Amino acid sequence: MSKARIFQLSDGDVRLIEPDGFTRTYYVPRDGGYVRYTDSLSADARQACARLARSGATLTATPDTLLSVIRRERRAGMAADRHQFNRRSTP
Numbered sequence: 001m002s003k004a005r006i007f008q009l010s011d012g013d014v015r016l017i018e019p020d021g022f023t024r025t026y027y028v029p030r031d032g033g034y035v036r037y038t039d040s041l042s043a044d045a046r047q048a049c050a051r052l053a054r055s056g057a058t059l060t061a062t063p064d065t066l067l068s069v070i071r072r073e074r075r076a077g078m079a080a081d082r083h084q085f086n087r088r089s090t091p
Contacts, residue, residue: 002019003019004016004017004018004019004074005017006067006070006071006074007067008066008067009025012027012063012066013025013026013027013066014026014027014066014067014070016052016070016074021040022039022040022041023039023040024037024038024039024040024052025037025038025039026048026066026070027066028060028061028062028063028066030063031062032060032061032062032063032065033060034047034048034058034059034060035047035048035058035059035060035061035066035069035070036048047059048070048073050073050076051073051076051077051080052070052073052074052077053077059073
């Protein structure tokens with residue numbers, strides 16, 4: 001199983017590529033603020049939320065912290081998914 005790739009682009013944006021090819025590009029204003037993203041399914045920009053979910057606490061970052069914020073929230077989302085899966089598979 002391959003891993004998702006997360007890397008910073010030359011303009012400071014951060015790209016997340018899932019193993020299935022689904023792609024999101026995250027960005028923030030130059031002075032910092034809410035994290036927004038576009039994805040490979042839609043050109044519409046959306047605000048990113050905790051654990052990179054569609055709803056919840058809106059993420060904030062600066063251009064300098066954006067990469068670490070996306071990595072942290074990706075890990076948190078994966079951990080929550082594992083926890084949920086383990087709860088369902090326990091008799």
